[in-house]
Amino acid sequence: MSxxxxxxxxxxxxxxxxVFLVIFFVLPLIALVVLSFWQTENYKIxxxxxxxxxxxxxxxxxxxxxxxxxxxxxxxxxxxxxVVSWPxxxxxxxxxxxxxxxxxLLLAVPFLSGEVLRxxxxxxxxxxxxxxxxxxxKLGAAPxxxxxxxxxxxxxxxxxxxxxxxxxxxxxxxxxxxxRLASAASACGANRFRIFSEIVWPLxxxxxxxxxxxxxxxxxxxxxxxxxxxxxxxxxxxxxxxQQFGESGTWALGAAMGVVLFLFSMLVLGVFxxxxxxxRTGFTGMGRQ
Amino acid sequence: MNQSQNGAEAPYIRIANxxxxxxxxxxxxxxxxxxxxHEFIAILGPSGSGKSTLLRLIAGLDRPTxxxxxxxxxxxxxxxxxxxxxxxVFQEFLLFPHRTVRENLAFPLRMTNQPPQMILERLDWAEAxxxxxxxxxxxxxxLSGGQQQRVALGRGLVTHPTLLLLDEPLANLDxxxxxxxxxxxxxxxxxxxxxxxxxxxxxxxxxxxxxxxxVINGGKLEALGERQLxxxxxxxxxxxxxxxxxxxxxxxxxxxxxxxxxxxxxxSFPYEEVAERKGNARVEVFVKNxxxxxxxxxxxxxxxxxxxxxxxxxxxxxxxxxxxxxxxxIIAVQPKREEPLALGTKLSLSWNPSQCHVFPAGR
Ligand SMILES: Nc1ncnc2c1ncn2[C@@H]1O[C@H](COP(=O)(O)OP(=O)(O)OP(=O)(O)O)[C@@H](O)[C@H]1O
Ligand SMILES: [Mg+2]
Numbered sequence: 001m002s003x004x005x006x007x008x009x010x011x012x013x014x015x016x017x018x019v020f021l022v023i024f025f026v027l028p029l030i031a032l033v034v035l036s037f038w039q040t041e042n043y044k045i046x047x048x049x050x051x052x053x054x055x056x057x058x059x060x061x062x063x064x065x066x067x068x069x070x071x072x073x074x075x076x077x078x079x080x081x082x083v084v085s086w087p088x089x090x091x092x093x094x095x096x097x098x099x100x101x102x103x104x105l106l107l108a109v110p111f112l113s114g115e116v117l118r119x120x121x122x123x124x125x126x127x128x129x130x131x132x133x134x135x136x137x138k139l140g141a142a143p144x145x146x147x148x149x150x151x152x153x154x155x156x157x158x159x160x161x162x163x164x165x166x167x168x169x170x171x172x173x174x175x176x177x178x179x180r181l182a183s184a185a186s187a188c189g190a191n192r193f194r195i196f197s198e199i200v201w202p203l204x205x206x207x208x209x210x211x212x213x214x215x216x217x218x219x220x221x222x223x224x225x226x227x228x229x230x231x232x233x234x235x236x237x238x239x240x241x242x243q244q245f246g247e248s249g250t251w252a253l254g255a256a257m258g259v260v261l262f263l264f265s266m267l268v269l270g271v272f273x274x275x276x277x278x279x280r281t282g283f284t285g286m287g288r289q
Numbered sequence: 290m291n292q293s294q295n296g297a298e299a300p301y302i303r304i305a306n307x308x309x310x311x312x313x314x315x316x317x318x319x320x321x322x323x324x325x326x327h328e329f330i331a332i333l334g335p336s337g338s339g340k341s342t343l344l345r346l347i348a349g350l351d352r353p354t355x356x357x358x359x360x361x362x363x364x365x366x367x368x369x370x371x372x373x374x375x376x377x378v379f380q381e382f383l384l385f386p387h388r389t390v391r392e393n394l395a396f397p398l399r400m401t402n403q404p405p406q407m408i409l410e411r412l413d414w415a416e417a418x419x420x421x422x423x424x425x426x427x428x429x430x431x432l433s434g435g436q437q438q439r440v441a442l443g444r445g446l447v448t449h450p451t452l453l454l455l456d457e458p459l460a461n462l463d464x465x466x467x468x469x470x471x472x473x474x475x476x477x478x479x480x481x482x483x484x485x486x487x488x489x490x491x492x493x494x495x496x497x498x499x500x501x502x503x504v505i506n507g508g509k510l511e512a513l514g515e516r517q518l519x520x521x522x523x524x525x526x527x528x529x530x531x532x533x534x535x536x537x538x539x540x541x542x543x544x545x546x547x548x549x550x551x552x553x554x555x556x557s558f559p560y561e562e563v564a565e566r567k568g569n570a571r572v573e574v575f576v577k578n579x580x581x582x583x584x585x586x587x588x589x590x591x592x593x594x595x596x597x598x599x600x601x602x603x604x605x606x607x608x609x610x611x612x613x614x615x616x617x618x619i620i621a622v623q624p625k626r627e628e629p630l631a632l633g634t635k636l637s638l639s640w641n642p643s644q645c646h647v648f649p650a651g652r
Contacts, residue, residue: 085594143428178383180379180381180383180384181383181385183350183379183383184377184383184385185352185381185385185396185400186369186370186371187350187370187375187376187377187454188371188376188377188396188397188400188444189350189371189374189397189400189401189448190371190396190400191369191371191400194400198396199385202387203386203387238493
């Protein structure tokens with residue numbers, strides 16, 4: 001292939017994703033930013049430049065509470081998912097044998113149904129007359145109040161929704177990990193705990209961070225789960241955004257909330273991606289570049 | 290065959306009747322080796338013969354299905370690797386990619402909880418002995434193969450283990466570097482005075498470095514002995530074929546005249562006794578390539594007539610590729626003389642009967 005042709009090809013390949021990103025990502029984002037500096041009155045957009053929306057966000061404590069609640073929810077859900085994912089993924093990779101592929105496909109089964117459908121199913125499980133409490137009532141026991149329309153219910157739902165993502169990511173990371181490195185550490189005198197903390201964990205940290213983020217970012221903006229299961233004290237930031245665009249018709253304020261969420265998510269991504277260095281992972285193990 | 294020098298005393302490392310079965314595959318079968326304190330032992334065998342399995346068992350990375358392993362009289366069969374005090378060098382190096390050379394070398398020291406002062410001393414020692422100056426702060430992917438090799442070796446050596454296990458550590462290196470490293474590794478072994486168990490499928494490597502050679506084939510111990518002994522007196526046809534470069538002839542032993550007649554050539558040589566069989570028997574004859582005697586062809590001479598088909602110069606040696614009348618090619622290695630034999634020279638090939646190895650055929 002000639003040098004010029006090569007360059008042309010490279011440009012083509014670079015430009016296709018660029019065009020894609022501009023159309024589907026950058027343009028809507030600009031629209032969102034512009035809208036956030038306008039106002040909405042009586043379900044109409046007023047095209048006057050103002051920072052009022054951001055002032056409202058900064059001064060109205062409700063939004064701050066929603067945001068903090070979302071943040072803690074996202075942290076708890078993601079950390080919990082990572083902690084649970086590791087043993088599951090580890091078990092499949094180490095002991096899955098010839099069922100490895102099947103087991104990993106099973107992880108993806110919940111993705112086959114829509115999010116709303118899965119939430120409604122959960123509602124049926126966790127509600128006051130749902131499966132869990134229904135059975136407890138039948139047995140004459142007290143129903144579990146904390147899973148009825150509460151933040152706990154939202155937590156359970158979000159874990160249920162995003163855990164498969166995290167397990168799959170950690171699974172793929174461990175699948176690519178060269179477990180002979182663990183043998184090498186063992187021959188160097190490391191016990192199980194230190195093999196894990198010094199070799200297995202750091203070399204799969206990048207994969208784990210990716211899994212964490214794949215859970216954290218959507219959880220931070222979760223709107224549907226708290227709506228179906230959150231109850232009166234369960235309003236989350238993402239749900240509030242949805243309300244601005246829906247019932248209350250305050251689109252501009254919603255846009256400002258969206259921009260804040262976007263900037264915060266980017267900040268989180270940026271900070272975490274500092275911890276990802278693919279050259280120092282097991283992916284390029286054995287010292288090859 | 291126990292060649293332990295201190296006779297009655299328990300050997301430093303004793304591997305007693307170990308077997309390892311993987312499902313249907315018998316990777317090792319009833320294998321016993323005793324290793325002395327200052328010994329360099331090579332485990333030699335073809336691919337898939339169970340060499341790595343043996344090493345993993347000694348290291349504790351795997352458990353035998355039967356048999357026991359003793360270090361200094363203590364049964365370590367059920368101990369995990371980190372309680373055995375061994376060092377190990379892997380064929381694939383397996384350096385930790387997220388750690389610098391310094392951290393890789395310090396790793397076994399930290400894992401065995403050495404004091405910081407000691408760690409620094411040993412790092413300096415390893416840096417000097419393995420000439421790693423200037424490389425200590427690099428990551429493994431910034432090193433050449435030979436440099437990675439030296440780091441891997443250093444990581445096995447820094448703790449001054451009771452035993453160093455090496456699994457084909459030179460297989461990934463080019464010839465030049467390999468020869469250099471062979472000398473180095475042997476030097477470290479003598480310097481440290483700990484046993485090295487060195488796995489290889491390369492017989493030259495085994496012979497050049499070790500004190501004793503254990504030949505394994507299909508998971509069984511074929512031979513164990515001083516390298517010179519294994520080379521000069523191979524106990525089985527497999528060893529004769531595998532150790533050293535030799536040529537094989539089919540023949541028949543005539544009990545009456547006490548002679549071996551070659552099947553395809555009009556050549557016979559006196560031979561005292563073929564073990565285990567009485568009377569006439571078919572035999573295999575192995576002659577080491579450097580033990581052929583080449584004489585100018587004269588009518589009536591006793592040897593196998595052949596012509597020089599090619600001449601390969603190998604430094605101080607010359608390899609003559611000889612073509613026989615039976616259309617076989619035989620390689621004869623001779624010390625280099627002033628003027629090597631010309632192509633097409635007619636020769637007569639023979640050997641000293643006491644220098645060849647004769648085994649009953651079909652064993
Ligand atoms: N984990 C395993 N499961 C099943 N079979 C195995 C396993 N490990 C080794 N084997 C088999 O045991 C036999 C010996 O393997 P081993 O790795 O010890 O050979 P080797 O002598 O080191 O060969 P090479 O020179 O190619 O490294 C082989 O037939 C191999 O297929
Ligand atoms: Mg091997």
